[in-house]
Amino acid sequence: PSRAGAQVDLPFVLGRQEYAESVRRLQQATATAAGLQAIFAPAQHTAEPTYREFLERLASAAQELGPAGGGRFSGAGGVCLCVLPPQARHTESACPTGVPLGTAGHALDKATGVLHLVDDLSAAKVYxxxxxxxxxxLAAARVRAAQQAAINERLSRVQRVLRLRRISKEPLLSVRHLDEACRRLLERAEDLRHVVEGSTLRIGFANRLSQDGLCIEVAYNFED
Structure with a gap:
């Protein structure tokens, strides 16, 4: 019992964990059978029966139809599906990924190459x-991968030169602004190294210490 007197329903907790694991296995098996890199859903949707039903429909169709595109959309760098609840088609605010689907219930995120769709579509429609x-x-995913590789290279160089423990960036920071920040940091490396060496640095939009005190946040356009 907890201090509040409540008891943990262990069978319920274990049952939820087993269900979640079975959904993960079904996701992987369905993606492989359908010739996709991956199928996933927002965390709050993975426990919904409609999501499991979607996976089962697609897995059943894959047994008959085989991999989509003859398998050319599978493997690393392949096509990924993000599966959403039906209400995501009605308003952008209902879509947790921020990608508006419209009444058709599907959209390609051109920034990432992920195909978003709702779970009430038929398997034939998914194909x-x-x-x-x-x-x-595939083209969008390749561009995204190249951009990410370039970002990682820039951050790694700054990390090495400034002898940082770790470095990261705000997700919304553009590549152009990241370039500006990295250039500024490298130009001032001699002065900054003795201040930030061994620290965790995050490039963003403001100069401050993170709320937990574990990370130094620096604006991309910081001044001396």
């Missing part, structure tokens, strides 16, 4: 969407 958007999704 149709992958065929329609698959090549564009």
């Amino acid at each position: 149709e969407l992958v065929a329609t958007f698959g090549d564009a999704a």
Whole structure:
């Protein structure tokens, strides 16, 4: 019992964990059978019966139809599906990923190459969407991967030169602003190293200490 007198329903907790694990296995198996890199959903949706039903429908169709695109959309750098609840098609605010789907219930995120769709679509419709958007999704994913590799290289160089413990960036920081920040940090490396060596640095929009006190946040356009 807890201090409040409540008891943990252990069988319920274990049952939820087992269900979540079974959904993860079904996601992986379905993605493989359908010729996709991955299928996933926002955390709050993975426990919904409609999501599991979607996976089961698609897995069943994959047994008959085989991998989409003959398998060219599978593996690393392949097509990923983000599966959302049906209400995500009605308003942008209902879509937790921030990608507006419209009444059709699907959209390609051109920034990441992820195909977003709602879970009440038929398996045949999913195959149709992958065929329609698959090549564009692959192209977007390649661009995103190249951008991420370039970002990682820039951050790694700053980390080495300033002898940082760790470095990261705000997700909303543009590549242009990251370039500006890295250039400024490297130009001032001699002066900054004795201040930040061994620290965790995060490049963002303001100069401050993080709320937990574990990270130094620096604005991309910081001044001396």
